[in-house]
Structure formats: C-alpha cells, structure tokens
Amino acid sequence: MLQRSIWVFSLAIVTSATDIIYYNCTCQGPYCSDKTCIGRTCFVTEQIVSDSRDIRTDRGCFNNSIYEQCSSNLDMLKVLCCFSEFCNENVTMFQTVEKPQEISLLLVTVLPIVLFVIFLMLFAFLFWKIKQSRRKKSLPRLIDFGHADIVNASIVGDSTLGDLLDCTTGSGSGLPFLVQRTVARQVTLVECVGKGRYGEVWRGLWQGENVAVKIFSSRDEQSWFRETEIYNTVLLRHENILGFIASDMTSRNSSTQLWLITHYHDNGSLYDYLQRTTVDPEGCLQLALSIICGLVHLHVEIFGTQGKPAIAHRDLKSRNILVKSNKQCCIADLGLAVVHTQNEDYLDIGNNPRVGTKRYMAPEVLDETIRTDSFESYKQTDVWAYGLVLWEICRRTIINGMVEDYRPPFYDMVPHDPSFEDMKKVVCVDQQRPNVPNTWSSDKILSSLMRIMRESWYQSPSARLTALRIKKTLNNLKNSLEQRKQDC
Known part of the structure; x- marks a missing residue:
C-alpha cells in the first residue's frame, strides 16, 4: 500500500550549456x-x-x-x-x-585536467624529496641525541672496539648508529693530558682500552657540534685522520658536559712530540707524507651514492696533529672545518664564530682579502699552514749530527702570544717567512721539503702548491729512496 506522502527519486546530471543531448x-x-x-x-x-x-x-x-x-x-x-x-x-x-x-563527456573533459593536476603535484613532491636526499648526502650526518641509548660511531682499530664494530658495511664510515648504552656513561676518566681554549682532553678507559675524551666547555658548544658533524661524514675514516668513536652530551656533577671520544695516541700532539724527540730525514719524510695524505683525503670530494664532500680544515697546526705509535700522523680538531659539494655548489662554513690560530694564518686571512665564498680559498690556507708545520718538523731533523731546538713558526719575529696585528705586519706588510737554514740543502729529503715549503708560502694563494701535488712529490721522493736502497 502506498503511503500518502511525497517522495522523489531522481538521477540528474547537470551539464554545461554546450553539448546538450536530447x-x-x-x-x-x-x-x-x-x-x-x-x-x-x-x-x-x-x-x-x-x-x-x-x-x-x-x-x-x-x-x-x-x-x-x-x-x-x-x-x-x-x-x-x-x-x-x-x-x-x-x-x-x-x-x-x-x-x-x-x-562520458564530463569524464573526457574534466578527468584529464584532474589527473594532470595530480601528476604535477606528485612530480613536485618527488622533486622536493630528491633535492632533500641529495642535500642530506652532501652534508655531514648528525647524531640523534634524542635517544640516550644510541651513539654514532665509526670504525676503529684492531681491538675490542674493532671487534664491536666489525659488522660495518665497508662504506668507510662505520655503523651509522650503534645501539648500546651511551659510551660516555661507560668511560672512566683517568688523567687530564691537555688543556686548550675549547676545554680539556682526558685519557679514559672504555672496556679496558685507552680512549681520548675531549671535553668541551659549555661556551664552546658550537665547536663540539661542528666537530661531531664533520666526524660523522660518510667515508671520512682514514688512517691519517683521527679515529672517531662517539660523541655525547652527558651530565656530570649536575652540569652538562660535551664529550667527543676518539682514539688515544700515547705520543700526543706533533707539537709535544717534536719538543722531546728528534727524527732522521726518513722519519721526517714519513711524518710529512702522512700529514699530507690526511689533508688530501679531507680536501678531495668522493662522488657516488656513498660519497664524501670536500673538507678544508682551517686550523691546521702542530697542536692539532697527533703522532701514532707507528710514527705516522693523523689530523685532529675539525671544529672549524668547511664543507663543500660540487654538484650543488654548496659551501657550508658552519656557525662557529671562532677563527683559526693567528700564528698559522695565511696572508689573505690576515689582510682579510680571502674569498670567503670560494672553497679553493680555504684549501689554499691549509697548504700555507702545512708549509709551516713542515718547517717545524725539519728543524728537529738530524743532519750531519746536528739538530736545532724546537721553535714555533715566526718565533723570532713576533711575541709568544702574537696579536692579529703582529702577524699581519710580519706576514703581509713585511712579507717575512720562517728562516730556512742552508744546511738543509745538503740532504736530499730536506732539500725537497725546502722547495715544498717555499711553494706553499707564496703571497698569492693561487700560486701555491695543492695538497695533491705535494703528496705526489713526496710519494715520488719516497719511492726513489726505496729504489736506491734496493739497488744498493
């Protein structure tokens, strides 16, 4: 029976004024x-x-x-x-x-437009994701400090640490995240082995092995963060770069401490080593070659899926170079490093307001003519500083039974703690360079190192040798000496 009510059933499609069908x-x-x-x-x-x-x-x-x-x-x-x-x-x-x-008409006219708009949106999203992915690869990876049980780590030498990290993929950067209790909580500090403007360096024990613990003061948080960034760069690990273990923000005695945990080397810095030790010409060459190998690895950009950006140190000096037990060196203290990637022409100079060490500053840094937007400029300042370190090593090299006392560069031209203006006058105005004794020319190795020094100290940055050219020169020198020994 039909209910006495109103009901309307309709299938209606409203179309445009055109294309009306009858x-x-x-x-x-x-x-x-x-x-x-x-x-x-x-x-x-x-x-x-x-x-x-x-x-x-x-x-x-x-x-x-x-x-x-x-x-x-x-x-x-x-x-x-x-x-x-x-x-x-x-x-x-x-x-x-x-x-x-x-x-059908509606689908033919409207649907393609809708699909096209959706396609454009998807394309834009994918493009953005790819750009983000490339940007992340070009930058140093950061530790996630939000998780107390996660620490970043890189591969270390043959030891308990090495065994612990043996499951690396071989990319050179070690495990991206090592799930364990925070390393800082397991380290026992044994003795303070050094102090600086950044804080202190302690020898510590972790699972029975020596580690170096660099403890930054709270005012130097930017240096700690920057160094952590750089050490977590993919493919940074190299025998002539200080081995990184972990970085952590920990609390001790009701205060926050910023820790950077690395390999420990008994010989200490090159600065300390040269004050108490002399070397023969072959030992001098080994120290010089190992340092330049580390610097070349920093400077070079490695392309590929697991690539590495180019890095300039910006504070190379004998205090920031450590001497290993095999008498090779490794470069440390990357708190002022600059990062560059060619693909995106991206230059990351960090947020650290601190500048390098005045005694080792290149002329263009002292007179403020350096091109701060050019990565090549920063590499050229590293080469200048390398020449000064080379001079320090050569002074402690025994030639004909004679050796000179250790002295820092420009020791006889500026005060013990030179000001910016002191260095600017000596290096830029007077254009003086450390004294190179004539006795060095009597030895094949030191005469070669003399030429490298002088070509690293040109006033014009573009005229200086590159780190790669120095490495090739020293490798050729080493090979010729070994060949001569075999012939004898």
Whole structure:
C-alpha cells in the first residue's frame, strides 16, 4: 500500500550549456499531442488520485532545467527521470537504465585536467624529496641525541672496539648508529693530558682500552657540534685522520658536559712530540707524507651514492696533529672545518664564530682579502699552514749530527702570544717567512721539503702548491729512496 506522502527519486546530471543531448521519449498523458516527444530527459510520473487508491501514470519529456523538473516536490507525486531513448516506456526498464552520456563527456573533459593536476603535484613532491636526499648526502650526518641509548660511531682499530664494530658495511664510515648504552656513561676518566681554549682532553678507559675524551666547555658548544658533524661524514675514516668513536652530551656533577671520544695516541700532539724527540730525514719524510695524505683525503670530494664532500680544515697546526705509535700522523680538531659539494655548489662554513690560530694564518686571512665564498680559498690556507708545520718538523731533523731546538713558526719575529696585528705586519706588510737554514740543502729529503715549503708560502694563494701535488712529490721522493736502497 502506498503511503500518502511525497517522495522523489531522481538521477540528474547537470551539464554545461554546450553539448546538450536530447532523447526520444514515450509520451502518454493529457499534454501529449503524439505518442512520442523529444526532450532533454524522459520522465514517468506516478500520482495518487485524491480520496482513492488509484495511481495515475503519465509519461513524457522535459525540455527546461533537468535539475528543477526532476527534483519537483509536488504533493503525492513521484517523478522518475531517465536519460536514454524511450527509457520511460515501462517503469521496470526505467529503473535499470544507464546514466546519461553526459557522464562520458564530463569524464573526457574534466578527468584529464584532474589527473594532470595530480601528476604535477606528485612530480613536485618527488622533486622536493630528491633535492632533500641529495642535500642530506652532501652534508655531514648528525647524531640523534634524542635517544640516550644510541651513539654514532665509526670504525676503529684492531681491538675490542674493532671487534664491536666489525659488522660495518665497508662504506668507510662505520655503523651509522650503534645501539648500546651511551659510551660516555661507560668511560672512566683517568688523567687530564691537555688543556686548550675549547676545554680539556682526558685519557679514559672504555672496556679496558685507552680512549681520548675531549671535553668541551659549555661556551664552546658550537665547536663540539661542528666537530661531531664533520666526524660523522660518510667515508671520512682514514688512517691519517683521527679515529672517531662517539660523541655525547652527558651530565656530570649536575652540569652538562660535551664529550667527543676518539682514539688515544700515547705520543700526543706533533707539537709535544717534536719538543722531546728528534727524527732522521726518513722519519721526517714519513711524518710529512702522512700529514699530507690526511689533508688530501679531507680536501678531495668522493662522488657516488656513498660519497664524501670536500673538507678544508682551517686550523691546521702542530697542536692539532697527533703522532701514532707507528710514527705516522693523523689530523685532529675539525671544529672549524668547511664543507663543500660540487654538484650543488654548496659551501657550508658552519656557525662557529671562532677563527683559526693567528700564528698559522695565511696572508689573505690576515689582510682579510680571502674569498670567503670560494672553497679553493680555504684549501689554499691549509697548504700555507702545512708549509709551516713542515718547517717545524725539519728543524728537529738530524743532519750531519746536528739538530736545532724546537721553535714555533715566526718565533723570532713576533711575541709568544702574537696579536692579529703582529702577524699581519710580519706576514703581509713585511712579507717575512720562517728562516730556512742552508744546511738543509745538503740532504736530499730536506732539500725537497725546502722547495715544498717555499711553494706553499707564496703571497698569492693561487700560486701555491695543492695538497695533491705535494703528496705526489713526496710519494715520488719516497719511492726513489726505496729504489736506491734496493739497488744498493
């Protein structure tokens, strides 16, 4: 039994003014002049006749707004609309008719636009992700200090530490994250072995092995953070770069301490080593060659999926070079390092306001003409400083049974703690250089090192040797000496 109420069922599609489609419809009712009519939609109406149960059915077509007609809200009237040829001929057929062809037109015109917009959005998102990924690869990876049980680590030498990290992938950077208790909590500090403007260096014990713990003061947090950044650079590990173990922010005696944990070397810094030890020419060459090998590894950019950015040290000096037990050197203290990637031409100079050591500053740094936007400029200042370190080593080399006392560069030209202006006058204005004794020219090795020094100290940065050229020269010298020994 039909309820005496209004209900309207409609399938209506609103199309644009253009592309209007008309259909042949069955026409049956008081308004029909023929059995068929042509309209934008066919309809069937079922109307309950007043005071009876009779239902009157009419058929026809609408030519005005489809939406308005098919949504009629007349009393006791049911309006059914359809959109195909003679679809209103019988009610059963009508209720299963297909949607109008306007849908196809809508899909043809609108859907491609929607898909194109979605494609553009996906392309933009993927492009952004790729740029972000390349940027991350070009920059040093950071330790996640949010997790107390996670420390970054790099591969270390043959020892318990080496065994612990043997599962490295071989990329050269070691495990990206070592899940264990924070290393700092397991280290026992034994003795203070050095102090500087950054803080202190302690010899510590971790699982029965010596480690070096560099403890930064809170005011030098930027140096600690920068050094942590650089040491976590992919493929940085090298026998002539100080071996990194971990970095941690820990709390001791109710105060925050910034720790950098590295390999420990009994011989200490090259500065300390040269004050108490002399070397023969072969030993001098070994120290010089090992330092330049480390510097070349820093300066070179390694391309590839697991690439390494180019790095300039910016504070190379004998105090920042350690002497290993095999009498080779490794470069330390990367707190002022500059990072560069060629692909994106990105130069990262860090946020550390501290400058390098005045005694080792190149002329262009002292007179402030250095091109701070050029990575090559920073590499050239490293070569200048390397020449000064080379001079320090040569002074402690025994030649014909004679050796000189250790002295720092420019010891006879500036005060013990020279000011910026002191160094600027000597290096830039007077253009003086450390004294190179004539006795050095009597030895094949030292005469070669003399030439390298002088070519590292040119006033014009572009005229100086590159680290790679120095390395090749020293390697050739070493090979010629070994060949001579074999011939003898």
